Ligand code: HBI
């Protein structure tokens with residue numbers, strides 16, 4: 669499966685009244701927000717949270733970027749499912765972001781509007797013990813553990829708001845497909861070269877015990893230097909480890925290179941070929957374990 673079947677099309681394919689998604693969309697507000705209803709988390713849910721956090725925390729050293737590790741330390745959420753209200757006080761002070769509780773995946777326009785207003789939608793439900801290792805839709809663990817620590821980074825905080833603002837414009841410009849790829853290869857599956865090593869900052873990597881090893885240590889995937897056009901040309905896999913990751917040099921680089929208006933870019937992309945996650949062209953730079961680029965051999 670590739671991004672013709674991604675989350676946004678899954679949400680879009682279902683009516684706004686019967687989403688066919690797992691969350692309870694029956695009593696949400698117009699902006700898709702709900703209450704967190706903390707008392708609804710059972711002891712089994714709290715136990716799932718603690719075990720997921722413990723397993724993932726053990727994998728972070730040497731794999732997660734500094735910003736992520738620092739925020740995880742400061743959030744101190746290992747003992748219980750976090751209360752969004754409590755986190756919001758420190759998040760507001762750090763980067764002026766807020767978490768908003770939602771039933772699950774949101775239609776693109778709703779999602780973008782939240783990001784543009786520095787509100788990050790976090791799914792309220794958590795997986796059942798039987799689903800400890802795999803769930804198809806993002807749950808509280810993915811959304812919170814994977815995404816919230818990076819919201820404390822001031823540059824990522826601004827990048828994500830700019831992404832939401834770009835999203836609100838993208839639909840009318842025919843750019844949604846390209847913008848979704850940018851999100852995927854940065855916010856979800858991004859790597860950064862930090863202090864002479866590869867580190868993860870993408871939530872899909874950081875919330876997965878298997879993908880975090882695959883992304884950092886496996887010899888199999890391609891790791892290419894970040895290039896905005898190349899990223900937007902590249903389809904992605906939603907039900908397998910990524911076959912290609914894109915590596916940024918700094919969050920400032922990411923912010924800077926995605927700052928220009930995308931309308932001309934979308935028009936240019938419509939005339940460029942789409943690339944598969946397995947395609948690497950001769951001469952493209954592969955990034956090594958030291959975070960430095962090498963030229964790939966021709967052919
Ligand atoms: N909704 N809750 C939620 N979380 C997401 O990450 C999300 C979404 N809706 C759409 C979406 N992501 C992506 O398709 C866009 O970034 C393109």
Ligand code: FE
Nearest residue numbers: 806856871872
């Ligand atoms: Fe995510």
